[in-house]
Structures are given as structure tokens and as C-alpha cells.
Amino acid sequence: MADLIIPRQILDDIITHAKELTPYECCGLLAGTNGVVSHLYRTKNIVAMEGAQNLSSFDSAKAAHLERLSSAERAEIAFVMDMQDFSSAKKDMRNNGLDLQVVYHSHPHDPARPSVTDIKIATDYEEIWPKINLPIPAYLLVSLMNSEPEVKTYWIKSGSVTPADVLIR
Numbered sequence: 586m587a588d589l590i591i592p593r594q595i596l597d598d599i600i601t602h603a604k605e606l607t608p609y610e611c612c613g614l615l616a617g618t619n620g621v622v623s624h625l626y627r628t629k630n631i632v633a634m635e636g637a638q639n640l641s642s643f644d645s646a647k648a649a650h651l652e653r654l655s656s657a658e659r660a661e662i663a664f665v666m667d668m669q670d671f672s673s674a675k676k677d678m679r680n681n682g683l684d685l686q687v688v689y690h691s692h693p694h695d696p697a698r699p700s701v702t703d704i705k706i707a708t709d710y711e712e713i714w715p716k717i718n719l720p721i722p723a724y725l726l727v728s729l730m731n732s733e734p735e736v737k738t739y740w741i742k743s744g745s746v747t748p749a750d751v752l753i754r
């Protein structure tokens with residue numbers, strides 16, 4: 586039995602999102618029930634936004650560092666989900682009796698595997714998910730580095746990365 590079942594249409598939507606945002610990273614959430622994904626929520630990557638004013642709500646040292654970079658450089662470092670988009674997605678999931686299943690983002694120039702930063706952020710978030718009443722999600726990466734987009738999904742737990750068993754249908 587697969588860890589996750591993701592409809593082909595949702596996978597195609599993720600790839601479309603990645604292509605629209607390239608050279609910036611796209612990000613979003615997949616929700617469903619019992620590992621069966623049924624909903625996609627796009628979220629803005631505020632790291633990729635001009636000015637990065639919204640970063641003030643995050644760690645100020647990190648924000649100051651990001652402010653000095655061009656938006657293209659910033660996007661290559663990481664992604665930070667827009668909290669308003671995140672909250673409205675979370676609300677919609679609750680209203681529809683869905684659970685968070687997957688956090689996705691793209692790597693425009695890098696392979697479909699978590700970067701050191703991705704692993705660090707996922708590890709930091711392990712403590713946060715239960716506090717905001719969400720299950721620990723799988724992490725889906727879409728790479729656009731080759732002409733054929735590549736999609737891979739992982740579990741990131743206690744700093745270690747293992748492939749998730751995903752059925753596409």
C-alpha cells in the first residue's frame with residue numbers, strides 16, 4: 586500500500602505552477618484524507634517577491650540577509666510560504682474535513698531532492714506542525730533542470746530524508 590495517492594491532474598497542476606514561476610521556486614500544499622490527495626492549494630513564495638516586505642514577520646536576521654540579495658538570488662536560497670495563503674488553505678482544509686498531506690515546491694535549476702536548507706526547515710517544522718494541529722507532511726519536489734520535469738516525494742524526519750511511496754493515478 587502506497588504512502589500517498591496523487592491524481593495525475595494534480596501532478597500536472599504542480600508542474601504547471603513550477604513552470605509559471607520559474608526561475609523562482611513555486612510552493613504549495615496538497616490535502617486529502619488517509620493519504621489520498623484530492624486538493625491543491627497554491628501559496629505565494631514571498632522570498633521571490635520584490636522587496637520582501639513580508640519577511641518582517643520572520644526572523645529579522647534572516648530577513649536582513651535576504652534584503653541585500655536580488656530577488657533571483659533570494660528565490661534560489663529557499664522559499665517562504667505566504668502566511669495568509671497558508672492560513673486560508675488551512676481553513677479550507679478544516680471546512681472540507683481534509684488533512685494536510687504534502688508540502689510541495691520547485692527547484693528550477695536543481696535536482697528533485699531536498700536541499701540542505703529544505704532539510705533544515707523541514708526539521709525545524711517537525712515541532713511546529715503538531716502545535717498548529719496539522720500532521721507532518723511529505724515533501725514533494727519538482728525539478729525543471731532537465732527538459733522533462735522530474736517529481737519526487739520524501740519524508741523528512743529527524744533530519745533524515747527517505748523516499749515516500751507514491752502512487753500516481
Ligand SMILES: [Zn+2]
Binds near residue numbers: 663690703
Ligand atoms: Zn528546495
